[in-house]
Amino acid sequence: MIRLESVGKVYGSGPGRAIALDAVSVSIEPGQFVAVAGPSGSGKTSLLNLIGALDDPTSGTVSIDGKRLRDLSEDERADLRLRTVGFIFQHFNLIPVLTAAENVELPLLFRPIGAAERRRRVARALERVGLGAKRQRHPRELSGGELQRVAVARALAGEPAIVLADEPTANLDHETGAAVIGLMHELNRENRTTFLYASHDPELIRLADRVVRLRDGRLLAEGA
Amino acid sequence: MLFLRLALRNVFRDRVRTAVALLAIGVGCAALIVNGGVIYNIFEELREDAIRGRHAHLQIYRRGYTDNHLKDPGAYLIPRAEAERILSLVRAQPHVERITRQREFSGMISAGDRYVSFVGIGVDPGEDAEFSRHAVLRRGEPLSSQEPYGMLCGLGLAERFAGEPGRVVTLMTNTESGALNAVDVKVRGIFEGGMKAYDDWTLKLPLQAVEELLLDDRTEKILVLLDHTEEVPEVQRSLEGLFATQGLDLETRSWRDLALFHNQVVGLFNRELDVIKLIIATIVVLGIANTIGMSIVERRVELATLRALGIRSGAIARLLFTEALLTGLMGGVLGVALGCAIAWVVSAIGITFPSPPGATRPFVGGVDVVPGIVVFAFLLSVGATLLAAILPILKARRWSIAHVLRGA
Numbered sequence: 225m226i227r228l229e230s231v232g233k234v235y236g237s238g239p240g241r242a243i244a245l246d247a248v249s250v251s252i253e254p255g256q257f258v259a260v261a262g263p264s265g266s267g268k269t270s271l272l273n274l275i276g277a278l279d280d281p282t283s284g285t286v287s288i289d290g291k292r293l294r295d296l297s298e299d300e301r302a303d304l305r306l307r308t309v310g311f312i313f314q315h316f317n318l319i320p321v322l323t324a325a326e327n328v329e330l331p332l333l334f335r336p337i338g339a340a341e342r343r344r345r346v347a348r349a350l351e352r353v354g355l356g357a358k359r360q361r362h363p364r365e366l367s368g369g370e371l372q373r374v375a376v377a378r379a380l381a382g383e384p385a386i387v388l389a390d391e392p393t394a395n396l397d398h399e400t401g402a403a404v405i406g407l408m409h410e411l412n413r414e415n416r417t418t419f420l421y422a423s424h425d426p427e428l429i430r431l432a433d434r435v436v437r438l439r440d441g442r443l444l445a446e447g448a
Numbered sequence: 449m450l451f452l453r454l455a456l457r458n459v460f461r462d463r464v465r466t467a468v469a470l471l472a473i474g475v476g477c478a479a480l481i482v483n484g485g486v487i488y489n490i491f492e493e494l495r496e497d498a499i500r501g502r503h504a505h506l507q508i509y510r511r512g513y514t515d516n517h518l519k520d521p522g523a524y525l526i527p528r529a530e531a532e533r534i535l536s537l538v539r540a541q542p543h544v545e546r547i548t549r550q551r552e553f554s555g556m557i558s559a560g561d562r563y564v565s566f567v568g569i570g571v572d573p574g575e576d577a578e579f580s581r582h583a584v585l586r587r588g589e590p591l592s593s594q595e596p597y598g599m600l601c602g603l604g605l606a607e608r609f610a611g612e613p614g615r616v617v618t619l620m621t622n623t624e625s626g627a628l629n630a631v632d633v634k635v636r637g638i639f640e641g642g643m644k645a646y647d648d649w650t651l652k653l654p655l656q657a658v659e660e661l662l663l664d665d666r667t668e669k670i671l672v673l674l675d676h677t678e679e680v681p682e683v684q685r686s687l688e689g690l691f692a693t694q695g696l697d698l699e700t701r702s703w704r705d706l707a708l709f710h711n712q713v714v715g716l717f718n719r720e721l722d723v724i725k726l727i728i729a730t731i732v733v734l735g736i737a738n739t740i741g742m743s744i745v746e747r748r749v750e751l752a753t754l755r756a757l758g759i760r761s762g763a764i765a766r767l768l769f770t771e772a773l774l775t776g777l778m779g780g781v782l783g784v785a786l787g788c789a790i791a792w793v794v795s796a797i798g799i800t801f802p803s804p805p806g807a808t809r810p811f812v813g814g815v816d817v818v819p820g821i822v823v824f825a826f827l828l829s830v831g832a833t834l835l836a837a838i839l840p841i842l843k844a845r846r847w848s849i850a851h852v853l854r855g856a
Contacts, residue, residue: 269854278756278853279850298761302755302759302760302761303758303760304758305756305757306759307758309758313853317750317753317853319754321457321461322450322454322457326450326454330454330754330757331757331759333451334763382758
């Protein structure tokens with residue numbers, strides 16, 4: 225379970241300080257498919273960064289399965305991300321010099337997984353996102369939708385409990401974006417993986433089972 | 449394997465930048481190889497000059513000679529029979545190519561109205577050419593056993609009394625008992641030994657004439673030439689053992705002990721080489737640090753992504769070090785190839801070096817490819833590249849993942 229208690233995040237200090245999150249408390253149950261909605265600058269990315277242990281809150285606590293992230297060392301946070309959290313980014317963030325399969329395989333290299341099992345997971349993840357035939361393609365040879373599907377496969381190959389997707393459809397056309405969200409939802413149902421995705425597109429937000437709405441860093445309302 | 453593939457592909461991601469980096473490392477490495485090779489060549493020339501021109505590989509004296517012979521020269525001379533025994537014993541040893549005995553003396557040359565002081569060396573005329581291979585006969589002919597009263601004069605000494613081949617002069621010296629003795633000799637030739645101080649004072653005369661002049665046939669020193677200079681320490685050890693078992697009270701000195709000029713020049717050039725190594729390493733470090741730094745900064749989103757995916761910053765530092773190592777290895781290989789090629793071309797053409805301080809003549813040298821220098825230059829290139837990578841990598845470890853990804 226993901227739990228945020230009175231979480232605040234402030235960037236900068238003095239007159240230039242910006243409040244990204246203000247006393248946000250929210251709990252996400254395992255297996256939920258959650259949209260984090262809100263306009264630009266509402267704190268969606270900050271919220272996902274805190275859940276993903278990429279950043280520290282200024283106040284409050286963030287915990288995953290009862291483990292307070294603030295108490296973890298830098299390496300322990302990395303291990304948590306490696307084993308428990310998968311990331312999908314707005315700009316796909318694939319490594320351009322690696323093929324689709326190699327991109328998916330890369331995080332698995334740092335886990336005690338044998339080569340055969342790695343290959344099996346990579347093949348399965350790419351098949352699942354419909355890119356089995358393009359596994360040897362480099363990112364420059366793939367379309368935007370395909371790139372994001374590789375990113376989804378990369379996030380899922382490690383079989384994480386949580387997948388955090390920050391504006392995963394922002395660089396895709398509406399149809400492709402909907403397909404990516406649809407794919408994520410299918411995977412959520414198949415594997416009971418918790419998905420949190422940030423979006424400001426009302427149609428894509430409607431696809432979520434639960435919506436967490438933010439405005440100016442404050443939690444506005446929740447609704448299915 | 450994927451990790452190594454990723455590192456290798458990252459190295460070649462920006463080919464122009466990689467080419468510039470490899471060139472910087474390669475040129476630095478080649479500069480070390482060429483500079484070291486030139487200096488080694490000069491050392492070789494000076495070494496052979498000292499060995500084949502003046503000191504031979506080893507010299508053998510009566511024990512105590514080195515420390516005391518100036519105070520009491522007569523006490524450290526070797527009787528003729530014992531000298532012959534030593535010659536025969538040493539000649540039979542492995543690696544010994546030639547052996548000869550010598551006797552030094554000093555006195556005045558009387559040439560017309562000029563009186564010029566000299567340092568003389570009594571030599572075996574049949575062996576002198578081999579023991580003086582690096583000395584150049586400028587005029588006249590070499591010593592001959594057919595003409596025991598024919599001498600060779602150093603170039604500077606000959607100028608002091610207007611000596612020319614064929615001119616007869618009188619050599620005057622004191623015998624051990626203090627009596628004045630003189631002998632008329634003919635200048636057979638004029639040589640240039642390579643060192644001004646040597647050429648300004650030295651003459652060579654067959655031992656037969658010297659022994660008559662000094663009224664004494666004892667030997668002052670025995671010179672030994674070996675087949676290879678590298679064998680000197682081993683042969684020296686074995687000779688000292690031989691003399692001990694044969695009950696001969698002798699001491700040996702190697703060319704390195706005697707060639708003070710060579711040792712000074714080697715010391716000076718080695719210091720200069722150290723400075724050049726430092727300068728080149730600094731240039732490589734500064735040049736490559738900038739390139740590696742730029743490469744890391746440009747990939748900051750990618751590196752932050754890897755950390756976001758759960759790859760520890762230590763593993764990412766290893767990736768970046770691996771990239772630096774690959775760059776250093778490739779730059780080093782390029783540098784070795786470039787350095788060897790330059791050495792080969794320059795050696796084929798030859799470089800005329802001006803005469804070193806204290807020497808009398810320029811010499812044509814080349815660039816030796818010295819395995820030790822090549823290995824050192826290669827390792828220095830790799831080491832400098834790794835050193836250059838440290839700061840950018842440490843900086844990258846301090847980046848905030850969220851901050852970098854936010855700016856993506």
